[in-house]
Amino acid sequence: xxxxxxxxxxxxxxxxxxxxxxxxxxxxxxxxxxxxxxxxxxxxxxxxxxxxxxxxxxxxxxxxxxxxxxxxxxxxxxxxxxxxxxxxxxxxxxxxxxxxxxxxxxxxxxxxxxxxxxxxxxxxxxxxxxxxxxxxxxxxxxxxxxxxxxxxxxxxxxxxxxxxxxxxxxxxxxxxxxxxxxxxxxxxxxxxxxxxxxxxxxxxxxxxxxxxxxxxxxxxxxxxxxxxxxxxxxxxxxxxxxxxxxxxxxxxxxxxxxxxxxxxxxxxxxxxxxxxxxxxxxxxxxxxxxxxxxxxxxxxxxxxxxxxxxxxxxx
Amino acid sequence: xxxxxxxxxxxxxxxxxxxxxxxxxxxxxxxxxxxxxxxxxxxxxxxxxxxxxxxxxxxxxxxxxxxxxxxxxxxxxxxxxxxxxxxxxxxxxxxxxxxxxxxxxxxxxxxxxxxxxxxxxxxxxxxxxxxxxxxxxxxxxxxxxxxxxxxxxxxxxxxxxxxxxxxxxxxxxxxxxxxxxxxxxxxxxxxxxxxxxxxxxxxxxxxxxxxxxxxxxxxxxxxxxxxxxxxxxxxxxxxxxxxxxxxxxxxxxxxxxxxxxxxxxxxxxxxxxxxxxxxxxxxxxxxxxxxxxxxxxxxxxx
Numbered sequence: 116x117x118x119x120x121x122x123x124x125x126x127x128x129x130x131x132x133x134x135x136x137x138x139x140x141x142x143x144x145x146x147x148x149x150x151x152x153x154x155x156x157x158x159x160x161x162x163x164x165x166x167x168x169x170x171x172x173x174x175x176x177x178x179x180x181x182x183x184x185x186x187x188x189x190x191x192x193x194x195x196x197x198x199x200x201x202x203x204x205x206x207x208x209x210x211x212x213x214x215x216x217x218x219x220x221x222x223x224x225x226x227x228x229x230x231x232x233x234x235x236x237x238x239x240x241x242x243x244x245x246x247x248x249x250x251x252x253x254x255x256x257x258x259x260x261x262x263x264x265x266x267x268x269x270x271x272x273x274x275x276x277x278x279x280x281x282x283x284x285x286x287x288x289x290x291x292x293x294x295x296x297x298x299x300x301x302x303x304x305x306x307x308x309x310x311x312x313x314x315x316x317x318x319x320x321x322x323x324x325x326x327x328x329x330x331x332x333x334x335x336x337x338x339x340x341x342x343x344x345x346x347x348x349x350x351x352x353x354x355x356x357x358x359x360x361x362x363x364x365x366x367x368x369x370x371x372x373x374x375x376x377x378x379x380x381x382x383x384x385x386x387x388x389x390x391x392x393x394x395x396x397x398x399x400x401x402x403x404x405x406x407x408x409x410x411x412x413x414x415x416x417x418x419x420x421x422x423x424x425x426x427x428x429x430x
Numbered sequence: 431x432x433x434x435x436x437x438x439x440x441x442x443x444x445x446x447x448x449x450x451x452x453x454x455x456x457x458x459x460x461x462x463x464x465x466x467x468x469x470x471x472x473x474x475x476x477x478x479x480x481x482x483x484x485x486x487x488x489x490x491x492x493x494x495x496x497x498x499x500x501x502x503x504x505x506x507x508x509x510x511x512x513x514x515x516x517x518x519x520x521x522x523x524x525x526x527x528x529x530x531x532x533x534x535x536x537x538x539x540x541x542x543x544x545x546x547x548x549x550x551x552x553x554x555x556x557x558x559x560x561x562x563x564x565x566x567x568x569x570x571x572x573x574x575x576x577x578x579x580x581x582x583x584x585x586x587x588x589x590x591x592x593x594x595x596x597x598x599x600x601x602x603x604x605x606x607x608x609x610x611x612x613x614x615x616x617x618x619x620x621x622x623x624x625x626x627x628x629x630x631x632x633x634x635x636x637x638x639x640x641x642x643x644x645x646x647x648x649x650x651x652x653x654x655x656x657x658x659x660x661x662x663x664x665x666x667x668x669x670x671x672x673x674x675x676x677x678x679x680x681x682x683x684x685x686x687x688x689x690x691x692x693x694x695x696x697x698x699x700x701x702x703x704x705x706x707x708x709x710x711x712x713x714x715x716x717x718x719x720x721x722x723x724x725x726x727x728x729x730x731x732x
Contacts, residue, residue, distance in 0.1 A: 343590075343621065343624045343625070343628070344589075344593065346628050347628070348628055348629065351625055351628050351629065352629060354655070354656050354657065354658050354659060356656075356659060356686035356687075356688060357686060358686075358688055359688060359689065366658050366659055366686070367687060367688055367729040368658060368662075368687075368729040368730075368731070368732045369658065370729070371729045372732075396688075396690070398690035398728055398729075399729070402728060402729055402730065
């Protein structure tokens with residue numbers, strides 16, 4: 116898959132963090148467990164390229180202290196259900212078969228039964244985890260049209276394999292998540308997304324999709340220079356502005372147009388799907404989805420309600 | 431020190447030449463007045479090879495001097511180059527000279543550590559990518575080097591310029607040479623040109639026409655790279671024109687139309703001013719102008 120160096124490191128301090136979110140945008144209140152820093156999939160638009168000092172993948176494996184920390188957080192969160200993920204600074208599954216770093220978390224969340232672990236990936240192989248999986252682990256895949264994957268996510272699994280893997284997870288009794296993130300504007304992207312969502316409707320059971328996120332391409336200024344330097348035609352086709360958080364993102368009217376299109380296509384499959392926007396402004400939520408989300412707390416409340424409905428109040 | 435006839439010096443051998451630009455009017459005036467005060471340094475070969483004093487030698491040739499005061503050194507090439515570099519370091523190098531120095535070190539077989547050490551002393555990031563850019567600068571044609579020197583381009587803008595091929599760079603220099611450009615304006619212009627080139631696959635003369643000033647050029651490029659933003663800005667200008675805001679009342683809109691709200695600024699000197707301003711604002715609201723601006727900021731209009 117890759118010749119990148121992978122090393123185990125002793126990192127002082129906590130690896131469990133609140134997702135940093137971004138200023139003036141609504142955040143879903145996700146918690147990250149940064150077991151792995153760096154990624155072997157090396158997608159061309161990955162913000163890790165701008166943040167990390169080299170391409171070494173560093174694994175910080177200290178199960179006892181992580182479990183102790185998770186216990187404290189989960190037991191202390193009486194008013195809502197915490198959601199954790201290992202896919203913030205890496206891909207959750209890309210090296211997991213070899214290094215088996217998620218297994219203790221899967222076991223922990225299964226035993227705890229009070230919070231959710233999301234394994235978010237572009238790598239469609241989680242067979243090594245199948246004997247251990249339980250409903251408190253959500254297998255999630257980022258999805259994009261294959262044309263885009265061929266151009267910008269060259270080391271990842273093809274989208275049909277990701278969808279087949281998601282189907283496998285559903286058949287094993289799990290909920291799955293889908294992340295349309297990043298959604299990228301390029302010539303003909305609307306048609307490609309129509310086909311992709313049609314495939315999702317055919318392959319997956321919408322009743323076992325716990326959540327779907329939509330997020331258009333955004334990146335810090337440092338990455339913009341890299342994209343220009345590397346002549347990323349797909350990634351630079353849309354019209355970017357600098358958002359209030361300083362990041363590059365598509366101009367608002369385009370974001371609204373994209374979200375509306377995807378939301379309509381997805382709700383045509385099943386109107387009860389839970390679809391949320393990742394790192395978006397309240398006014399975009401309102402204009403694109405017609406949903407009045409005032410702040411990050413409001414979105415966390417929507418997640419709580421969704422989880423309560425899907426898990427039958429067992430969390 | 432000895433006087434060496436110019437005919438015994440190989441003025442075409444530029445292996446140790448670092449100075450840029452080669453000509454220097456002040457030096458020429460000084461040599462005309464008092465002659466060459468500081469001797470040049472020559473490598474003891476047949477004919478002699480200039481190590482230090484290129485500009486002096488150039489002036490001497492232009493002034494048809496028959497000989498120049500010189501110190502003859504017999505040393506290896508690497509030592510001669512280091513002498514040339516260190517002799518010039520005290521006066522400070524411009525970006526073209528820095529490029530010439532590190533390029534020469536690289537060509538003469540100095541180790542990476544030695545090259546990087548010099549780069550550190552020249553306020554350059556000792557990194558392979560920077561070295562590669564500087565080596566490209568050293569091999570650029572004269573018009574490109576002259577543009578970089580005269581416009582005092584930052585390394586970032588130099589790297590951006592280097593990403594264009596020779597044909598494209600020629601067009602860019604043609605359009606930009608006569609314009610007054612700050613480093614940040616140039617960065618913006620080059621970024622927009624790169625964007626156009628990446629999207630179209632090529633950069634033609636139409637993409638970078640000759641303009642009277644940099645603002646016009648920037649606006650022309652913006653319309654190509656940001657058609658929606660340009661269209662929104664044009665619509666906003668039309669609305670503002672129709673509003674005919676009185677003195678003391680201003681409406682501010684996020685330039686990227688990202689913030690959904692607008693700021694209405696009042697400059698007030700008395701209660702009557704407040705009444706007048708609020709009255710005018712009410713009229714603007716009633717006429718639908720404020721709603722039309724909010725439709726732009728809420729992303730409802732493209």
